[in-house]
Amino acid sequence: QFRIGALQDYEYEKAWGNPKASEWAEMYMQNGYIVDPMPTLKYTxxxxxxxxxxxxxxxxxxxxxxxxxxxxxxxxxxxxxxxxxxxxxxxxxxxxxxxxxxxxxxxxxxx
The missing domain is CATH 1.10.287 (Helix Hairpins)
Incomplete structure (x- = not known):
């Protein structure tokens, strides 16, 4: 949820958030634009x-x-x-x- 800008449970924020933001979040999730963050890399x-x-x-x-x-x-x-x-x-x-x-x-x- 943090990767789509939701600080709390996404369904909770969806209830009171901007409808356009919910529409965009759904688009991001449905089209696979949300990807896992890079891992913390360890260097020599x-x-x-x-x-x-x-x-x-x-x-x-x-x-x-x-x-x-x-x-x-x-x-x-x-x-x-x-x-x-x-x-x-x-x-x-x-x-x-x-x-x-x-x-x-x-x-x-x-x-």
Whole structure:
């Protein structure tokens, strides 16, 4: 229920909530848009050191550009490719690889 925005029992909230919200929640559930959250991944010491550094820089870059786009300070279409380039320079691909290794270990340990 928390994945569709319900803080309490969904049926209880449905009784007094906005009918549109209930309609959207039903659509999400019927169409399979609600997925299980990612597990908490465990990293090696070296992976943890790298991922923390990369994630802090990625988060800062994303927040900065989101703010600029939302405020209209820069044009989204003109700056998006440069933004992706910046994320890759920070280490986006390395972060993906680290997370994939940690996820593969998680899946392997649950079999």
């Amino acid at each position: 010491k070296e992976e943890n050191r790298k991922i923390q550094k990369i994630n802090s820089q990625l988060n800062m870059a994303v927040k900065e550009m989101n703010q600029k786009w939302i405020l209209g300070a820069v044009d989204f279409n003109k700056t998006y490719d440069e933004f992706l380039k910046r994320l890759n320079e920070i280490g986006l691909q390395e972060a993906i690889e680290i997370n994939q290794k940690a996820y593969d270990r998680f899946v392997g340990s649950s079999n």
